[in-house]
Each structure stands twice: as C-alpha cells, then as structure tokens.
Amino acid sequence: MKSIYFSLVFLCLLVKPSYSQNANPARFVKAADMTIIGKMIQTRNIYQSLDTIDYPRLPAAVKRLLTMSAGIAVSFKTDSRFLKAKWCNSKSKVGSNMTAIAQKGLDLYVKLNGKWQFCGVGKPLEQCTETSLVNNLMEGQKEFLLYLPLYDEINDLEIGISSHSTITAGTIPFKSRILIYGSSILHGASASRSGLAYPAILSRQTGLNFINMGLSGSAKMEKEVADLIAKIDADAYILDCVPNSSPEQIKSRTDYLVQTIRNSHPKAPIIIMQSLIRESGYVDAVIGDRVRLQNEEIKSQFLNLQKKGVKDLYFISAENFLGNDHEGTVDGTHPNDLGFYRFTEDIRPKLLKILAKYNIK
Incomplete structure (x- = not known):
C-alpha cells in the first residue's frame, strides 16, 4: 500500500499546474x-456588407452575396490569457x-x-459553435483582429x-478607404482562412484599408x-470584375461603370485590373x-475611356499575377494561399505607386 501511495504522490508532483480556461472560466x-x-456602408446588421432591403x-x-461577412473584422484589445468565441x-x-474555416469560421490575428x-482560428463545429481561438497567451494587453467568415452570414458573435480580464474596442488599424469590386477571387476563394483573402493581406501589409x-x-x-458603388465613399476604386464578365458585357458595361464612379467621385483614382x-x-x-478575349476587351475599354478624357484612370495587366510554375490555384481558377501571396506581391507595389500620387499612403 505504501508503494502505491508514494507512486501516486510522485505522479501528482510530475503534473505541473497550467493556465487553463477551466481554472478561470470565460465570460x-x-x-x-x-x-x-x-x-462598405453602415448597416442595421453589422455583420452584413449591405442592408439589401434598401x-x-x-x-x-x-x-444574397452581400449578406455575407467577407472582409469584415472585429478590432479589440484585451489582456486575457485565452480567447474563445461563440457564433x-x-x-x-x-x-x-473552400475550407470550412474560411467559409464559416473565424481567423484571429x-x-x-x-x-x-496569425494567432488562431475558430473551427466551425455546428450551425452554432463555441470554441477556443487561442490559449496560453503572454501577459499584458494586446491588440487583435478577428476576421469573419468569407462565404457565409454570421449572427450573435461573442468573444x-x-x-x-478586461476587453475594450480597438482602433481602426488601417487608413483611408480603397474599395475593391470583383469576383470570387476577390471574395476570397480559395484562401484557407479569411485573413488570407487578398484585400486582408494588402491591408495588413500596407496599413491601408482595402475594402x-x-x-x-x-x-x-x-x-x-x-x-451602388458610386454611392460608397472611398479614396480610390479598384475594379477586379473582369473574371466574371463576358467579353460582350465588358464591352457594353465598362463605360457606364467607370463614368458613374467618376461622376460621383471626380478626383478619386480608378484602377482597372485584368x-x-x-x-485551366x-x-x-x-x-x-x-x-x-476578356483581357483584350478590358484593355480596349480602358484605352477608349482615356481617349474620352477620363482622368485619374489606371490599368494593371495580368501577366505575372500567379507566377509561372502553374502551382498557384486550387482548381485551375481560384488561387490557393501560395497564389494569393504571389498575387499580392505582384500588385502591391503597383497599387502603392498609384495611390501615393494622391497622398494615399
């Protein structure tokens, strides 16, 4: 009996106490x-991009797509040693x-x-999930960004x-407003998590607010x-909508899109991307x-708009968006994480050069 007793005591001594949520329950x-x-616009449902009823x-x-939370994040500061989420x-x-984390989960920086x-993720388990984001954080107050799902609606988010511990609203960490209008590639397909959609990467890299x-x-x-785009206030507008538009649509619709933005925002740069x-x-x-044909037509429309005297109009061509080894996509169309990295590495200096002309930096 003594040997069993001392063995149990020895095992207990080996198990060191650790910081845990159970010892310090979450609020x-x-x-x-x-x-x-x-x-883009303030909304009644703060986790949606637009009040579509309006x-x-x-x-x-x-x-339907504008009810999703792509691009939206929560900024906060806390000294908590762990973080959880319910949504x-x-x-x-x-x-x-898509990964479940990118489409329906959370991404913490x-x-x-x-x-x-990068700090942690919220893995969606059911339609409603309560889960840990990160544990055993260093002591002291820190600033966080919690990116919301790319391809789903979200409700009742709690941290x-x-x-x-204390928690307070964070600052707006990015300056100015650069609106990007575009396809599923802009939306975030097929990043592995929402913080790796290319506007989010650009914002963290540059300190500018890419929406x-x-x-x-x-x-x-x-x-x-x-x-709608013309009603959204921004310091610059990027048009990355060519992937979804047929050559015929590009020919018939580009002029109206650009001219409408220009009429409402006479001095803002408009950047067209192939x-x-x-x-595939x-x-x-x-x-x-x-x-x-899409890329040829958008180049032609850009040149036509220049001939018409549209000012502050720029063009970015697509030659090196994904590199040259053909490994940058998930399915032949949508970038994987490597593809998004290469994409941002290619367009970032080009965008910054244009934006700096307008003191957007």
Whole structure:
C-alpha cells in the first residue's frame, strides 16, 4: 500500500499546474460592442456588407452575396490569457473548393512588435459553435483582429475572455478607404482562412484599408451595381470584375461603370485590373480563349475611356499575377494561399505607386 501511495504522490508532483480556461472560466462579450472594420456602408446588421432591403433593384445573386461577412473584422484589445468565441452561421454547406474555416469560421490575428501575425482560428463545429481561438497567451494587453467568415452570414458573435480580464474596442488599424469590386477571387476563394483573402493581406501589409466587395460569380458590372458603388465613399476604386464578365458585357458595361464612379467621385483614382490567367486555360482552349478575349476587351475599354478624357484612370495587366510554375490555384481558377501571396506581391507595389500620387499612403 505504501508503494502505491508514494507512486501516486510522485505522479501528482510530475503534473505541473497550467493556465487553463477551466481554472478561470470565460465570460463572453458581444463583438458588436467592439470596433467593426472592413464595411462598405453602415448597416442595421453589422455583420452584413449591405442592408439589401434598401437596394431592391440589385440582382438577386448580388443581394444574397452581400449578406455575407467577407472582409469584415472585429478590432479589440484585451489582456486575457485565452480567447474563445461563440457564433452562428447559416445552414449552407461548405463549398467544394473552400475550407470550412474560411467559409464559416473565424481567423484571429494579433499585433506583435508592430506587425500583424496569425494567432488562431475558430473551427466551425455546428450551425452554432463555441470554441477556443487561442490559449496560453503572454501577459499584458494586446491588440487583435478577428476576421469573419468569407462565404457565409454570421449572427450573435461573442468573444470569450478570462473572468478577471478586461476587453475594450480597438482602433481602426488601417487608413483611408480603397474599395475593391470583383469576383470570387476577390471574395476570397480559395484562401484557407479569411485573413488570407487578398484585400486582408494588402491591408495588413500596407496599413491601408482595402475594402472587400467580392461578389462570387456575380461581378458583372450591372447598372444597379455601378450605381451602388458610386454611392460608397472611398479614396480610390479598384475594379477586379473582369473574371466574371463576358467579353460582350465588358464591352457594353465598362463605360457606364467607370463614368458613374467618376461622376460621383471626380478626383478619386480608378484602377482597372485584368483577369488573372486561369491555370485551366493553359490546357482547356475554350477557357484560355475566353480569358484572352476578356483581357483584350478590358484593355480596349480602358484605352477608349482615356481617349474620352477620363482622368485619374489606371490599368494593371495580368501577366505575372500567379507566377509561372502553374502551382498557384486550387482548381485551375481560384488561387490557393501560395497564389494569393504571389498575387499580392505582384500588385502591391503597383497599387502603392498609384495611390501615393494622391497622398494615399
């Protein structure tokens, strides 16, 4: 009996106490009470990009996509040693080319030594999830960004901290407002998590506020969408909508889109981007021809607008968006994380050079 007793005592001594949520249970606060960033327009439902009821003429697909939380993040400061989250999604299924974390989960960044760094994720478990984001954080107050799901609606988001900790609304960490209108690639397909969509990467790298107006499969330059974009106040406008628009749509709709923005925002730079070269187009001649015609037509429209005297108009071509080794996509169309890294590395210096002309830096 003595040997068993001393063995148990020895084992207990080996088990060191650790900081845990169980010893210090979480209290939850509403994320809505923190600072919400990345929105195009203020909305009644703060986790949606747009109150679509206010825009009845928008195409149905555009309305549906604008209820999603792509590009939206929560900024907060806390000294908690752990972070949890509770949230609810819609009943939609995870897409075949997306991770569940990117589509329905959360992506947490922390500011360390003046730079934003990945910190943890919220893995969606059910339609409503309560889960840990990160444990055993270093002591002291830190600044966080919690990116919301790319391809789903979100409701009732709460952040969990230790019971004795404090939490306050963070600052808006990015300057100015650069609206990007575009396709599923802008929307975030197929980043592994929401903080790796390219507007989010650009914001963290540059300190500028790149706002994600991604409309997966539905960025087709419709008149109603052009009118909406013109109502959104921004310091610059980037048009990355060529991947969804047919050559015919590009020919018939580009002029109205650009002129409408220009009429409402006479001095803001407008930057037109070609479609990235789809990897599947190198082996599928039909896809390859379509992308070539799309890019030729948008270049032609850009030149026509210049001839008409539209000022502060710029063009970025697609030659090196994804590199040259053909490894930058998930499915031949949508960038993987490597593809998004290369994409931002290519366009960032070009964008910054243009924006600096307008003292946007």
